[in-house]
């Protein structure tokens with residue numbers, strides 16, 4: 001049975017734990033170094049790409065995402081922006097649609113594009129993602145790469161609601177090494193703080209609150225909604241909170 005929840009863009013700024021202030025810092029790095037076209041792979045509803053082009057309207061933006069719902073919302077945001085004419089949005093698989101060359105790239109929480117399907121529960125494909133991005137840019141081009149990491153050594157309770165593996169993610173020092181190994185130099189390293197995580201996770205969990213407030217706890221589907229809400233809050237608050245982290249690396253191709 002499918003239950004209709006409110007779309008994530010109604011509750012979240014970005015589909016990643018990221019404050020507006022940190023987003024502006026990261027985008028200033030890309031804007032300062034990029035010319036030409038910047039691609040955002042797995043752009044979601046293109047919140048970052050839109051801010052980037054508003055910051056530097058001489059750039060062109062290309063956002064690609066598999067989710068028709070996210071791209072539809074991105075199109076409404078882009079249409080309402082003065083920078084909208086500078087942005088192309090494409091609903092499809094990045095692997096089939098990524099141009100051979102771009103002058104900058106954003107890849108946030110989207111390394112799985114170059115890995116095995118999530119259901120296979122393999123370690124995240126950081127190296128493959130970094131290599132694919134590096135292949136598309138010339139030396140000097142900026143790449144903003146954001147990905148999940150272990151902020152602290154994972155516990156059994158933390159990994160259980162994720163892939164169940166201790167090696168699904170790497171630590172920040174290991175991720176930085178991987179970026180250098182794949183042909184990038186690090187300019188800035190950021191890690192999402194607890195407030196950014198709590199805001200992000202609460203934003204995802206608020207879909208249950210929205211649904212229950214609209215339909216009531218006597219609705220025939222309410223038991224299922226309550227059970228899913230319980231599972232998700234246990235996964236975070238009793239599981240990976242403070243252990244699963246998110247790194248944002250400002251990289252330059254070398």
Ligand SMILES: C[S@@+](CC[C@H](N)C(=O)[O-])C[C@H]1O[C@@H](n2cnc3c(N)ncnc32)[C@H](O)[C@@H]1O
Pocket residue numbers: 014015016041042043044045046047048064065066067070092093094095107108109110112113
């Ligand atoms: C964690 S979300 C991040 C969204 C966005 N980068 C942001 O920061 O708001 C990952 C996104 O990657 C997209 N995605 C996953 N696999 C993809 C693929 N093969 N091609 C295009 N998009 C993909 C998902 O639809 C999702 O929107």
